[in-house]
Structure formats: C-alpha cells, structure tokens
Amino acid sequence: MQVIKQIQVSRWDEPFTNDIQSEAIAATESGKILLFPTLPFTLTPDEQRFLSPIYVDSKAKNISYNSVTDVLRSAKCSEEEYKNLKAMLQRFSTHATLLVKHLLAPYASALRMGRTSYRPIEISGRVSSYRKDDTRLHVDAFPATPNQGQRILRVFSNINPHGQERFWRVGESFMGVAKRFLPAVRKQLLGERTLLKTFHITKTYRTEYDHIMLQIHDRMKADLAYQKNAPQSDVRFAPGSSWIVQTDHVSHAAMAGQYVLEQTFYLPVNAMQNPEHSPLHILETLTGRTLT
Ligand code: SIN
Numbered sequence: 001m002q003v004i005k006q007i008q009v010s011r012w013d014e015p016f017t018n019d020i021q022s023e024a025i026a027a028t029e030s031g032k033i034l035l036f037p038t039l040p041f042t043l044t045p046d047e048q049r050f051l052s053p054i055y056v057d058s059k060a061k062n063i064s065y066n067s068v069t070d071v072l073r074s075a076k077c078s079e080e081e082y083k084n085l086k087a088m089l090q091r092f093s094t095h096a097t098l099l100v101k102h103l104l105a106p107y108a109s110a111l112r113m114g115r116t117s118y119r120p121i122e123i124s125g126r127v128s129s130y131r132k133d134d135t136r137l138h139v140d141a142f143p144a145t146p147n148q149g150q151r152i153l154r155v156f157s158n159i160n161p162h163g164q165e166r167f168w169r170v171g172e173s174f175m176g177v178a179k180r181f182l183p184a185v186r187k188q189l190l191g192e193r194t195l196l197k198t199f200h201i202t203k204t205y206r207t208e209y210d211h212i213m214l215q216i217h218d219r220m221k222a223d224l225a226y227q228k229n230a231p232q233s234d235v236r237f238a239p240g241s242s243w244i245v246q247t248d249h250v251s252h253a254a255m256a257g258q259y260v261l262e263q264t265f266y267l268p269v270n271a272m273q274n275p276e277h278s279p280l281h282i283l284e285t286l287t288g289r290t291l292t
C-alpha cells in the first residue's frame with residue numbers, strides 16, 4: 001500500500017472541494033499519511049531564536065502547550081521568552097485547527113483538542129528507555145491519558161532551518177500489528193484500572209482498549225527482531241512540509257530530525273466515515289469483546 005497521500009496546498013486556511021475532503025478522509029482512515037509538501041509554518045524573525053534545544057527542560061523531550069488550561073510545560077526560559085514561546089505554539093495550534101477543520105470538515109464538530117508540542121531536540125542519538133524510544137516502530141498509546149477508544153489525530157510541521165528532513169519509518173497495517181501482538185498481550189488485572197486512577201497514575205479509567213493499546217505499543221518496541229524484519233518503508237518529510245497522521249493505527253518510528261511542531265486532536269470513533277477502520281473496532285473484532 002502507498003503510505004502517503006499528497007495534497008497540494010499553500011495556505012493553512014485554504015478551502016477544499018468536497019471531493020478532496022472525501023479523498024482525504026478515506027485516505028487517513030485507511031492508514032495513509034496526508035502530506036502537504038508545500039505548507040510551511042513560518043516563524044516570525046523574533047521566534048527564530050527558539051530554533052535551539054536550549055529552551056527545553058533537561059528532563060523533557062518536548063515543550064508542550066495545553067490550550068484548554070493555557071499552560072506551557074517543560075520550557076526553560078525567561079518570563080518574556082515564555083510568553084513568546086507560548087504565542088508561537090498557540091499560533092501553530094490555530095493554524096493546525098484551521099487545516100483540519102477545512103480538510104476534514106465532517107470531523108470538525110466532534111474533534112477534541114489535545115496538546116500542542118514543540119520538538120527542538122535532535123531525535124537520533126537521544127537516549128531513553130525502550131518504552132520512550134520513538135526510533136522504534138510503534139503505534140501511539142498514552143500511559144497517563146487513556147483515550148478510551150478515541151482516535152489520535154496529529155498534525156506535524158517540519159520547521160528545520162538547516163534543510164534537515166524529518167526521517168520516519170512506517171510499518172505494516174494496524175490489522176497486521178494487532179494480529180501479530182494480540183496473542184502476547186497480558187490480561188488486565190481485576191481492579192487494575194481503579195488502582196491506576198485512584199493513585200493518579202492515569203487521569204481517567206484505563207479501559208481494556210487502552211490496556212491492549214499500551215501493551216501493543218510496549219511489545220512492538222521491545223521486539224528487536226520485529227523492528228528489523230517487519231514490513232516497513234522510509235518516509236522523509238522535508239522542511240517546509242506538513243503532514244496529518246492518525247498515529248494510533250499507523251505504525252511509525254521517528255529516526256532523525258530536529259525542530260518540529262505538532263498538534264494532537266482526539267476524534268470519537270462514531271465521527272469517522274468508516275468506524276470499522278478504527279483500532280477499537282479491529283481489536284473488538286479480533287478479541288470478540290467490547291473493550292470500552
Ligand atoms: C512519534 O510520535 O513517535 C514521534 C514523531 C516525531 O516527533 O516525528
């Protein structure tokens with residue numbers, strides 16, 4: 001399968017015909033990456049000073065912004081810089097929202113805003129535990145914020161000023177991943193979800209769906225033979241390009257690159273045109289159980 005669907009656009013608020021909207025929805029729901037090769041997010045001359053890894057707190061890999069609480073996290077800077085960094089992330093968040101609402105218009109009323117992130121640290125050579133190592137193929141699943149079956153839809157933009165691509169590997173279909181790793185998933189223990197919530201390890205209940213997705217995420221990353229031998233292709237995102245991907249069903253690994261902005265959205269499964277493509281429906285079919 002072709003993993004990329006290219007869409008020519010040069011403005012974040014560009015209107016799209018119904019045909020392009022339908023094609024984009026069908027492509028993203030079937031596991032393709034929507035790539036906008038000529039859609040740069042341009043920094044203001046003032047913002048260009050943030051093109052450096054020094055603004056990230058040493059314990060974090062990203063700077064993140066929560067538009068609901070208006071809080072910027074993991075930034076290491078002066079008060080003035082904090083204000084300007086926050087404005088930069090806010091502006092990206094607004095641009096990403098415009099793009100998604102125009103291109104994926106049928107989703108618009110159902111989308112919930114997630115975090116905005118700025119990733120100024122070079123990925124290759126970054127050290128972390130295997131679970132946090134995004135250079136290994138995985139599908140996204142968040143330990144602390146269960147999404148209870150909702151889709152994870154992300155908008156990325158490569159703002160690298162030195163001509164450096166963001167280099168990903170993209171793996172097999174979610175069906176392939178699920179069939180391979182489901183047999184190894186351990187059962188969720190009785191009372192586990194209540195315990196996790198009571199001790200604030202998770203913000204809401206970790207449903208059986210979230211449990212299975214996390215197990216699949218961890219087992220994919222732990223399996224070095226799978227990392228090497230799984231069907232996969234290289235994808236390179238040039239500076240000045242942007243892309244949309246539902247990272248809960250697209251197996252991906254970010255191998256190299258520096259300076260990317262990202263906006264996360266959550267989409268309820270019933271807002272999809274073809275809910276049977278969702279990881280929730282695929283896992284429910286394979287297990288024969290209701291998982292949320
Ligand atoms: C990831 O979601 O695994 C990382 C993607 C990126 O930062 O390019």
Ligand code: FE
Nearest residue numbers: 134139140247
């Ligand atoms: Fe990921």
